[in-house]
Each structure stands twice: as C-alpha cells, then as structure tokens.
Amino acid sequence: MGKSRTAPSQIDLITRYREVRALSEALAAPLSDADATVQSMADASPAKWHLAHASWFFETFVLRDHVPGYTPFDARYTFLFNSYYEAEGPRHARPMRGMLTRPSLKDVRAYRAHVDKALVTALPMLKPEVQALVLLGLNHEQQHQELMLTDIQHLLSLNPLEPALFDAPNALPAPIPGPLHWIEGRQGLVEVGDDGKGDFAFDCEGPRHKAVLHPHALAHRLITNGEWIDFIEDGGYARTSHWLSDGWAWVQAEGIEAPLYWKRNEQGWTRYGLDGRKPVNRAAPVTHISLYEADAYAHWAGFRLPTEAEWESAALNIAPTSGNQLDGAACPRARAAEGGSVLTQMFGDVWEWTGSAYRPHPGFRAAEGAVGEYNGKFMSGQFVLKGGSCATPRGHVRASYRNFFYPHQRWQFTGLRLAKDL
Amino acid sequence: MGKSRTAPSQIDLITRYREVRALSEALAAPLSDADATVQSMADASPAKWHLAHASWFFETFVLRDHVPGYTPFDARYTFLFNSYYEAEGPRHARPMRGMLTRPSLKDVRAYRAHVDKALVTALPMLKPEVQALVLLGLNHEQQHQELMLTDIQHLLSLNPLEPALFDAPNALPAPIPGPLHWIEGRQGLVEVGDDGKGDFAFDCEGPRHKAVLHPHALAHRLITNGEWIDFIEDGGYARTSHWLSDGWAWVQAEGIEAPLYWKRNEQGWTRYGLDGRKPVNRAAPVTHISLYEADAYAHWAGFRLPTEAEWESAALNIAPTSGNQLDGAACPRARAAEGGSVLTQMFGDVWEWTGSAYRPHPGFRAAEGAVGEYNGKFMSGQFVLKGGSCATPRGHVRASYRNFFYPHQRWQFTGLRLAKDL
Amino acid sequence: MGKSRTAPSQIDLITRYREVRALSEALAAPLSDADATVQSMADASPAKWHLAHASWFFETFVLRDHVPGYTPFDARYTFLFNSYYEAEGPRHARPMRGMLTRPSLKDVRAYRAHVDKALVTALPMLKPEVQALVLLGLNHEQQHQELMLTDIQHLLSLNPLEPALFDAPNALPAPIPGPLHWIEGRQGLVEVGDDGKGDFAFDCEGPRHKAVLHPHALAHRLITNGEWIDFIEDGGYARTSHWLSDGWAWVQAEGIEAPLYWKRNEQGWTRYGLDGRKPVNRAAPVTHISLYEADAYAHWAGFRLPTEAEWESAALNIAPTSGNQLDGAACPRARAAEGGSVLTQMFGDVWEWTGSAYRPHPGFRAAEGAVGEYNGKFMSGQFVLKGGSCATPRGHVRASYRNFFYPHQRWQFTGLRLAKDL
Amino acid sequence: MGKSRTAPSQIDLITRYREVRALSEALAAPLSDADATVQSMADASPAKWHLAHASWFFETFVLRDHVPGYTPFDARYTFLFNSYYEAEGPRHARPMRGMLTRPSLKDVRAYRAHVDKALVTALPMLKPEVQALVLLGLNHEQQHQELMLTDIQHLLSLNPLEPALFDAPNALPAPIPGPLHWIEGRQGLVEVGDDGKGDFAFDCEGPRHKAVLHPHALAHRLITNGEWIDFIEDGGYARTSHWLSDGWAWVQAEGIEAPLYWKRNEQGWTRYGLDGRKPVNRAAPVTHISLYEADAYAHWAGFRLPTEAEWESAALNIAPTSGNQLDGAACPRARAAEGGSVLTQMFGDVWEWTGSAYRPHPGFRAAEGAVGEYNGKFMSGQFVLKGGSCATPRGHVRASYRNFFYPHQRWQFTGLRLAKDL
C-alpha cells in the first residue's frame, strides 16, 4: 500500500480528488462505447474497466469499509471490477474483461458519479488514516490513467483503419540531438529509496536504504529514434551475440524487427500513435521497446543499462515534475538535448529500463490486508523502470518511484538511457 | 454458389430483399455498440461484422461487378469484411474481428443503407444471372442472421451479469412428451439432393442423386431435456464406453458435464438463453450439444443417429416452412409430441445432427470464381445437420439443406433425433 | 473385434502364429535398445512398445482370460502396454511411451518368449472362439508391424545423421510410366463390405451391404513422384484455391511444401527412407502425403479421389496378395505401369486415400467388451484408405479392409489414385 | 568463460583431467543405451548427450583450435553436440536431443576415448592460456555431471516402474533437528565476488566488488522435510497470500501440492530418488522445490530468503569442500544440526535459493568469442542459488559460485535456508 505520512488538508484532498477523477473522464472522452469495451490482449484492460476498477477501489477500501450507510451502486460490480486482490474474493477472470459489453460506458460513468458523490460528501469526516487511503486511491487511479492510454493505443493499433484519437500539433522540425555526453555519478555509499518525507509513496519505494555505487556515468540524454535506426540498419535484430538468451528466443518466436508500432514503407519507418500513423521522428526518444531490445542496443553500443540505484541517485536533485509528462504536447517529445553538461529527459518522455530486477528494497515488508497485495507479490521476473513517461500524470512520479514490467513487454512508453563503468 | 433456376420476378425480389435486410436490423436492434463489436471466440463473429459482411457480399458480387458507376461506401471495408474468399484478396484475420471498434454500429448501419439504396435502384435493370446473385446474397444473409443470434448468445453468456436480450413470454407449462415412437423409413434406392426445381439451393445441396437406404426407423420426435438429464444422471458424461474416442478426449480436456449454457444449482439444472438464465424445461428438445454428445447419447440409449439420406428422404413430404422457426415464440419450443404416428419437429426447433460426414454429393462440382468458394472447401472434418432451428429464418431451410459443423461445436441450436436399424 | 467364422485348423494357426511373431522379431532385429525406446511424436510409438503391446494383447485376451494357471510375465506390464482399452483399466499415457527406458528391449524379447511358450502350448486346447481371438491377435500384430516400421522411419528421420536401417538393392532404373488411362467402374447397386466368407475380417469391414455407384472411372495406376513434382512446380502448395479450407490452414501453419521426408538440394528432390536419403525416383508412386495434399492434387489435376465403394468394388476381382507388399524389394516400388487396360498397383505400394469419411457401414454394431473397442470408437474425423502398402504384411489386407487416418497424417505409406465422374 | 590465473601444473592438470573424465563415466555406468538416450523434458538432456557435449567442448575449444593435426572423431558431431554457442554455428535443436538414438552410448564412449587420448597427449605442450581452457572444460564437465544425474532422475521418475539406479545404504534413523537458531551476519560494506586468487572461477563470479549488508541473520541450518510437511498441512499450497503472483499462477496451472517427486500414500509422504521411492525423511533437508515454493515457505514462516551477498559473505570463512557433496552417502543427507551457534549445511546437500536475481556483478564484462557466451547471456529472469548440492562434485563449488535457474524450476537439488532482518 502507499503511505501518506501527514493527513493532507481536506480542501486539498477534495480538490485533488476532483482533478484526478476529472482527468480520467477527459482521457476517455473521445472513446465510443465499443472503444471502451474491447480488450486487445491479456496484458491490457478495456478503458471502461479501468474507469470502473479505479472507482471500485474507492468504493471498497473507503466507502464500504469506512462510511457507514454507504449503498453500493451495484453489488455485482465487486466481482466484475476487482483486479487481483485475492483477499477481496473471487473475481472476473482477467483475460475475459473484454467480454463485458454490459455495463455500458454510460453505466460506468454513472457508477463513477455515484462514488464521487458519496466520497466527496464523506471526505471531511474521514479519519486521517482513511484519508490516506483516498490518497492511495488517487495515485492508483493515476496509474490506471497511464495504462488506459497505452491500452487504447494498443487496441486501436490492431484496427487496419489505424484511427487517430487525438490530433497532434504539427511540431516544428526538431534538430537531431548531438552526440551523447557522459555525466559521472556519485560513488560509494548513497541513500536511495523513499525517505518518508513526501506526501505519498507506494510501499515498494521504501524503506530508505544504503546502496553502493561503483564508478560510473550516465548518458546525458535518451537514445533517439535515429540512433535506433542505426542499430536496425547495422543488423541489430539479426545478430544473436547482442542479445540475452531469453531475448533472442523472443525475437525469433515473435519475428521482432523493430519497436512496437513501427512499420517500414517506401519512405522509411513510420510508427502508430494515438495521433495516427506518422513518420518516425529521428530526433525523438525511441519508445515501445522491450528490456530485451534496450539491453541488446546497449550491448551493441558497447555500454550497459543503468542500475536502479545509479538512476535514482542521479535523479535526486532533479524536479520530478519537470519534463514532458501527460499534459505535454507530444508523446514523447522530440527535443534538442541541451548542452550536455547536465542530465536531461530524466522525468517524462519515456520510462527508462534499468538493469535492476524488481525485487524488494532491504527491509521491505508488505502491508497487511488487501491493500498489502499492492506491489510485493509482483517481485519476480520483472525489471524496474524509472522516471515516468509522456503518459504519466504530472505529479505522480518521483525519483524513488518503481515501475516494473516483464522484459518482453513494450506497449508502455518505454525507452532507454545508456550507462557505463568508469 | 447457390443456383436460382428461374429469374425471380422483380417485384418479389425487391420485396424479399427489403424483408431480409429489415430482419437483420430488427435482430440487431437491442444491441449496443459494444454488444455488436466484441468477438467472444474465434468461431464467432461480432454482430456488427455480420451486418457489414452481408452487405459486403452484395456490394462486391453485385454492385461492384455488375452496376457501372457504383461508388463503394468506403474502399477500406473490403479488407475488413471479406470473410474467407481468398480470390477476393487479403482480409482482416478472423480471430481479430473483435478488434474493430471502428467503424461503429452506426457507421455500419449507414453502410447498409448505402448498399440498400444502390441495390434497390439497380435491381430492376439487373440481368437474370445477377438477380440470381442477389438471391444468393439474401440466402447468405439469412445464414448470418442465425449466426448473429447464436454469436450474441455466446458473448452475453460470458458476462457474469447474464443479461437477457429479449423477454420470453411465460409459456404455459408443457406436458412432458410421451415415449418415443418409431417411424419406418423408405428402403432401397431413393433420390435425394437438390432436384433443381425450387427457386434456390446452395451448390452443395445437389446434384440430385440416388442413395440406398437400409431398413431403418426414425424416432417420431426430438430427444428432450428431461431425457438428457436421465443420461447425465446415469453417468453418461463419465462412462467412456459411450463415446467416440475424439469425443472422450474432448470431454476430458474441456471438463464437459452438460450441454453448453447449463449450470446446476440447488433447484436443479438451469440454462442461459437470450431471455436470460432460466430453469431447464424438461419438455423442450435438448439443444447446444455437440455431435460427440449426440452420438454418446444414442449409444447410451442403444440406438444411433440418422444418416443424412435417411433424414432427407423422410423429410421430403414435410413442409419445410412448418415447425418452430425464427419467428416462433420460444427457442426451442417445449411442445407435446402429437400422437406418434408421424414424424414431428423435423423442421425448426433444433438442427439435428446426422451421422453423415459433410462430403460432396456424387457428381458435385464447385462453381468457378469467388462465389465458388462458398461450400466445397469446407468438406472435411465436419458433420451434416438437417432441418433448421428456432433461429433459422422461416423460408430459408428445406429437406436438401446441408448445415455443417465440427463435431465439438455446440453454440448453434443443435439437438438430436434417434434412429435405429430394422 | 475381428470375426473368424470357421475355427482355423490348429496346425495352421500354430504355424501362422510362429510366422507372424517371427516377422516382428525380424523387423526389429536391426534396432538398438535406444532405437526401440524413443517415441518421436505423440502419433508414433516406440518399437519396443509395439513388440510388447502385441504380446499384451495375447496375454490379456487369451492367456489371462482363457488359460487357467497362466502366470503373467510381469504384472506391471498391463499398465505399461495397454494401448487404449478403457475397459482394461488405467494405462500409461500415450505421449509418455517414450519414457520407458525400462524394461529393456532384451526384457521385452523375454516377455515375448514367455507369451509364445504359453500360447503355443495352450493353443491346441483352446475352444474355437478363443482360437478366433488368437487369429484376431495375429491380425492385430500385423497392424503393429506396419506401424512399427513407419514409426521407426519417422524417428530416424529426425536424426541429422539420417541413418539407413536397411540396404536397398540398387534397382534398375525404372521407365517413367506413360499417361493415365481410365478404367470405367461398375454402376448402380453393388455389394461391398465383408461378406463373412473369409477366414477373418475386422468388425468395421462389415456388414456386407448395398451401395450405389454413380458413373465413374478410376485411373489405371497411382500418381508418381514425377507427377507430384509437376504439381509442386506449378505452385500447387502455394495456390489456396486447390485446397480444402482445413488443408490450407495446415499448409500455412506447418509450412508444408512437399511430401514428408522430402528435401530439395542442388541436384533436385531427395527423400528419406529406411534405406537412407536418396534422390526421389520419378517413376515410383508418390507417398507420405496427407489427405489434404491428395485432395489438392486431384483438384489441381481436374479430377477427384475415389470413394471407398468405388475402390472396393473395383478391387473385388483382384488378388489381395498381389502387388508390392512387406516382403517386396523396395518401398514403394518404381514400376512401369502395364498397358493401361486394367487397374494396377491396387494392392501394396501405398495406401490409397479415398474421399470417404471413416464412418460405420450400414448395420454396423461394435462387439461388446474390451475387444469391441477395436474400431468403432475411431469413427469421427478420419478418412478411409484402401489397398495396403509396401509395409503391409502380405496376407493381411483385402478389398474390404478399411484403414483410417486423420486428414493431416502422412507418416504412413500413403498415396493416391485419381477418379473421375463419367 | 572461466579464468585460471596461474597455469596449473601439468601433472596436476592431467591428473585432474583423468579424474573428472572418469567420474563422468562412473556416473553413467549403470545406464543402458536407452536410459542414456531419452530426453524427459526440454529442460533436460540425455546422459549420452552430456557425455558427448562435454567432449565436444574439449574437441572444439582446445583440440581444434590449438592442436595442429588433430583429427575430429566425427565431423558431424559438432552439429549434434554444440549446446548453445551461437558463434559455433547451427546445431541440433535442444528439444530434439532425445531423438539421437545414434550415435549409441558405445559410440559416445569411443568419442570420449578419442578426445582423451588426443588431449592427454597434447596437454604438456599446450600454452598456459590453452591449459586454462582445459581447466574451464573440466569445470564445465563437472557442471554437466550434476545435470546428468538430475536429468536421469527426472527421466526415471516418469517410468511407472520407478526403477532405482543405485542402492542407498540404510541410514541410521537421524534425529529430527532442533529449532532454528539465527546467526547474525556482517553489516555495512563487505567485499564479495571472485577475488581472482583461486585457481579458477567462472566469469560471472567476478569481479570482486563492494556490497552493503543491512542488519540481518541467517538460520543456522536448512529447512527440513518435516518442516515442509508442516507448511503443507497448514495449507501452504492453498493460500494465495503466501505466494508471489507468478508463483501462484504456476501452482494453479500445474496443480502443485508438494515438492517434485513427492507422492502421498496411506503411510504418508514418499519421494522418488535415484535409490527408488522411499518414505520422506523428516530429518533431511527439503529439496526439489522451486523458488516460488521457497519464497512462499519463507513468507508463511514470517521470514525471507537470504540475498546472494548475505549468503556469500557468511560463507567466506567456511571450507567449500565441506558438507555432503557428490561423493557423500545420501542425497541430501539427514543429519542432526549441531549446536546452533554456527552455520551448518552451507556447502553441499542442496542448492540454496537466494532472493537475488541473477544479474551481472558491478563491472562484469563477458569474455569475447564463443566461450564468452558462457554465462552472461542468461542474466534475465533467473535467480541465484548458492552452496552446491549432494550432486555437485566436491571441489567444484565455492562461496562466489553462482548457480542460476528460473523460479519455477525444481528438478535440481534445490532447497532453502531462511534469513531475517534485524
């Protein structure tokens, strides 16, 4: 579960509640009932499901448990919209979420309004530890906002019509970033992990703990699409020696030849995004790559991925609200890297694969009860990603934030920054 | 392809065109955009897809090929809504039909209206052989009407809310049918297969040919749910000796214990239908059973399934428009079997599994060209079913009609009538 | 089960028993313990398993049931070597037969000797109906002899060393057969199926029954490798219009481009056989093709496959012991077709795919009890093959004999003869 | 690749070569040709393959590359017996290793003798860096000795006869170990990883590097079968809250209820081993458990798994040649834990799952060339195990040694030791 150390002021919490909830609605606004219903793969969920599930979280852990007299909108929704909380009883099978043509998107919006009304009314009377659950629920909903966007993109990408959901402004052509510069990192003992001083952090971000950093440097910017095309053209996807063994098996089995959503035509590479199919912008950070691809690129380039501690230590002095996040113009943004003497693009644009497995920080204990299922049980087989993306709501991410995916997954806005030993 | 031997009168064809097209719309009327979009399994298609594909057939084989100046509604729809006509070029992969959240149901209705307008305008000028294609298209659309209903039922059955699409009238309790009577069939040489005298038949129904019938009798009525419960309670699903080897493997692998859509609760067996979940009616014909189940039941009962020729020969004197078909009240209908001296329930209610593999009649040759892909290429691994069901549009079925499904499939309204050697 | 209508004379039965059993040993003689142990696919069984299972049949249905005081060789073998007789209790899972490194081939030979000794001793005292079971067991063992050979060939084909088990004599180059001639078949009512007059037939071969033949002709010889290469070179495997729908799916999924065991090198096509890898002989009948391939070839050539009744009726006057069978020189044999005025190659060389599904003959009833599981339960999804092959023991096959395989299977010596409507 | 820092003296290397090679032969001595040929699952290899592959390593990287005039035993073996060295060209597919009934076990022994003769002759003339390759080859062969044993055990376990390969001496009943004691570990900065001072280490063991240890303690002994039965009886396998999410999915999909090779009968739990099926010894360490099971046990017990650095730091002062290793009496050994003031059972008995993902140590770079494929490419998705087992050749393991398997794998002798935070 998340931890909120001080009771957020009530006004702030209500304001924040309204803002977060409204953003979900805004993101879903261009969707039809059908768009919001279909599940494109087992890893993804329908938009309607995200909208309802985020409400189920408030209804279950706040309204049901702490607001006497609350009447559930529909008692059957618990079965439908629980995600994976085993302690909350049986639930609709994950790969069958796309079968739920009923309730409709309109019904789900009514469900959200019902929960909103009850919650906003009850908020001022809630005890601080319950307000902390509301704050957790808001952070949870923000996570689902990002997933909802990437899931919709995946769904629409499977439609031969390749519809555009949004118009993207016609960006001025961005200059191709210059060569990588290397920014030396701290060495020796550092402190990383959630320090318990912010308003909120997920349980897996802590505890604060010491880590050793060996002499190393990080690239001052992300790897671009242009650099990725160099990798492709140099046979990067065809030469087994660059690849982890599992990665090579994945490349062979799936016939992988480029990042997700890329296609080659006579003019060159194009990519699909929520603004439709467009030419690949060589100046923008590469995205929709798996850990296997990121690792193979790093091997090909003669470098490696950063460790989580290296990345986190380097990010401690950078404002986590900086960078190109969900309210930004393009996803991700093509941008000339500044001078090269400082780290850029650390927050926003793309989640950066680290070379660190997603395992507990020293001293980590999962919370008891249903909300304790939040993070700890996913700690096998996945890798940590840092820094948020252009689909992460601004204010949601921070240096200690740990995102995690399996090494083959790439429908999130995932990218890479190189590191090297000194 | 189908064959229409005499040019149907123009007035009739326009009327018939309007009626068939209107029935599709009526059947889809209770569906939301989401209901009409989702594909519940690879065997099924979204309702929207059925509606569009039936129009694509007219647009392609009639309007495009024979109506100069016709402007396609949307050139991209050819790729989306071709089913399996290899000669018509590449097409959207069948298991991905459910990803098409766009075009919307509303768009598809506009597509239908566009085709209707063009076709009704052109009809009077079409040459007889093109009018025959229109008649084929109408029969094709009727097939898709039945599939659309059974596909929707399958989809909604996967929703834990088990929504009812229609209200079924509360039938008077039907008396349990009495014991089976046996109606002796013709012996020796008979003629079966399409005789070329009706307005229309699919290519696979002919040619007319001689067949030998050995001494046999058919049960005067269908097997009921009550009799099926006897089979279950006698361990029918647990005793391997009743089953075809492939059937037993299917029972074991899928954990089959009852017809599709059945569940047992404290009060007994219930079944899901488009009118929601209801108690199983012991008087009604059993339905949603596979060939494997039908065959195992017959073995358990000491009898066998009819051959196609036995069934067809017996049906030659029965009006194919009789029985409980798509315009009937309940699906299938519980009905006391009359006296027992004549065959009843031959048309309508449920498709009757025969013991005959779906192979070409002697002398069959598939038509050339794209419409020739219609039936011949499916002639391996499937069994013939006869007689139509409560979801078959009245007027669509006849004695020579050959429906065909794989022996494990059971989401259609499939049932059985026993036969025996004399 | 099989039926032997007259008690075979004891002397003959003992002689025949010894001969059949000795042939199994002779066929297995070149095998190492390892060769005889490995299972190359779920459809195949280890040679050791065939040798033991054929003995288990005698031990179970003859010695255990009818010879008081018989002591089983090893009580645990029942579990290991029962094939699919559900009535005989649980058994080792079929796909795990290749895990049985113990008992060794030597142990299995000792098991066979133990059974032989007991059976030869008991034979003179056995009642006629039990002697009939012995005859059934011998026919059963002959079936396994053919399977053993084809299973070994499949196994060794997966070894990159492509070992030769036998030396094949260097045949004189055979002249390429001339064009196909068509031999008109009987028309109207014919009698086919086992007539109960021979010493033995399997249950599924009967009963004798009437069938109608429509005007047709059969090709006077089998299709050759040379003709098959023409099919390949004309794009036969690449043009969907020739294929059954299931067949095309199989071709695509498995990447099929030629008969099993064929490879192309610079000199042309080669094939693997128990005599190693050799050039494809254009004069020899094509073999190791699936029903899908046979049907596609027939479609490409403008003809069709014979029905079972057509083939059987034509074969009634041909000696079933003729042709190139298991004791012949090459498998299959390249042979100039004689004149063209008579049917040739009907027995032996290759099993001929028919267009008939393997379903019961009219009036068929499976025998009661365990041996009744013999054939009836396989009557779905398979096609009938007729005439035996170069791996069928001479004396085993006859006109009414029904072999059956799934339409994708092709590791048997399967080939085709064309038919056409007149 | 491995590193040998000082050229081992020639006498020693020859002696060691002879000893290691002889041990492989001795371990394989009880196997039949069939035992040595069959592959029981994709994760395992046939014994014959292990024996040949270990020789291929010497033949390829030493004899072919560094001994002029060496004549390969059989040029085709390179294709058959390369494991995964992509740089060495194409090779027989791993899941098809069990199809190689030829060459025979006898042939493989001749291959080994051929390589031995050439290598022992050449050894004195080899340059130090080539002698280092020989030492690498010996360590490589030792790894395959352990795999060969566990692979044989897996194969024989699938035989319903459950054959015993060895007789195990009837051990005196061992007293049940007393309660766990906790041994506090070092805190703060420690040095772990290969220090480059031993004769040999695999590349992934280094470089030596600093790690931070947080306050913790390790259990003084391994978890026993008796304690594991307590876990089972307390519903350990049925309660999802103890399990990693991937682990719970594995438990459900595979129906896991106990360690591999365990079965319950009326007398209680039994386990299969190379000495046959025997009652589970409550005093012995539990083995054949997956990381998922080890982690679930630790969660159930209220503790956690050690990290690799915690384990390695604690093992630095313990002789790696101590404990019950491959030359010991039983596998693993039931043994009363001594007093409790020191760590016991650290080396030998069972590989201890750590909570550390198998990722590169800081500063790790894989060697160039084919031998560089040795370890680095497996660094995703696996966990580190430490300490060796009762099937590890004595002298092969050390504190820095990193074994690695996927979290679901358990056919090795895998077990667990608990750790806790202080």
Ligand SMILES: [Fe+3]
């Ligand atoms: Fe969630």
Ligand SMILES: [Fe+3]
């Ligand atoms: Fe259609």
Ligand SMILES: [Fe+3]
């Ligand atoms: Fe058999």
Ligand SMILES: [Fe+3]
């Ligand atoms: Fe190896």
